Amino acid sequence: xxxxxSKFSIFFGLLALGHAAYSAAQHRTYLRLTEQEFxxxxxxxxxxxxxxxxxxxxxxxxxxxNFREIRANAELENKTWEHLGNRPSFYIFNHRGRALxxxxxxxxxxx
Numbered sequence: 129x130x131x132x133x134s135k136f137s138i139f140f141g142l143l144a145l146g147h148a149a150y151s152a153a154q155h156r157t158y159l160r161l162t163e164q165e166f167x168x169x170x171x172x173x174x175x176x177x178x179x180x181x182x183x184x185x186x187x188x189x190x191x192x193x194n195f196r197e198i199r200a201n202a203e204l205e206n207k208t209w210e211h212l213g214n215r216p217s218f219y220i221f222n223h224r225g226r227a228l229x230x231x232x233x234x235x236x237x238x239x
Contacts, residue, residue: 131191133190134186134187134188134190134191135187135191136187137183137184137186137187137190138184138187138188138191139187140180140183141180141181141182141183141184141185141186141187142180142184143180144176144179144180144183145177145180145181145184147176147180148173148176148177148180151173151176152169152173152177155169155170155173
């Protein structure tokens with residue numbers, strides 16, 4: 129039951145935020161027409177922005193599901209030390225040892 133309510137609060141919060149933006153644009157247009165200086169937005173538009181932002185954030189937090197803990201050792205609890213020490217990305221099979229200790233048969237032919 130929380131998912132439909134959360135979706136509604138996200139939708140209504142974004143809709144109200146859009147309406148507040150439209151109201152702010154209309155207020156600026158009104159100030160230009162009456163040749164008044166812009167100092168700040170009216171309190172009702174600021175209150176609507178804040179309320180709609182909080183409503184949208186509430187919906188996003190409740191629709192996202194359960195949060196997981198952020199711990200460094202949470203994923204490492206099930207692994208052994210041997211598994212942690214194994215780093216296949218550091219395996220290098222093409223290195224200068226092949227040039228130094230390559231085919232010994234070729235060296236015997238040079239003598």
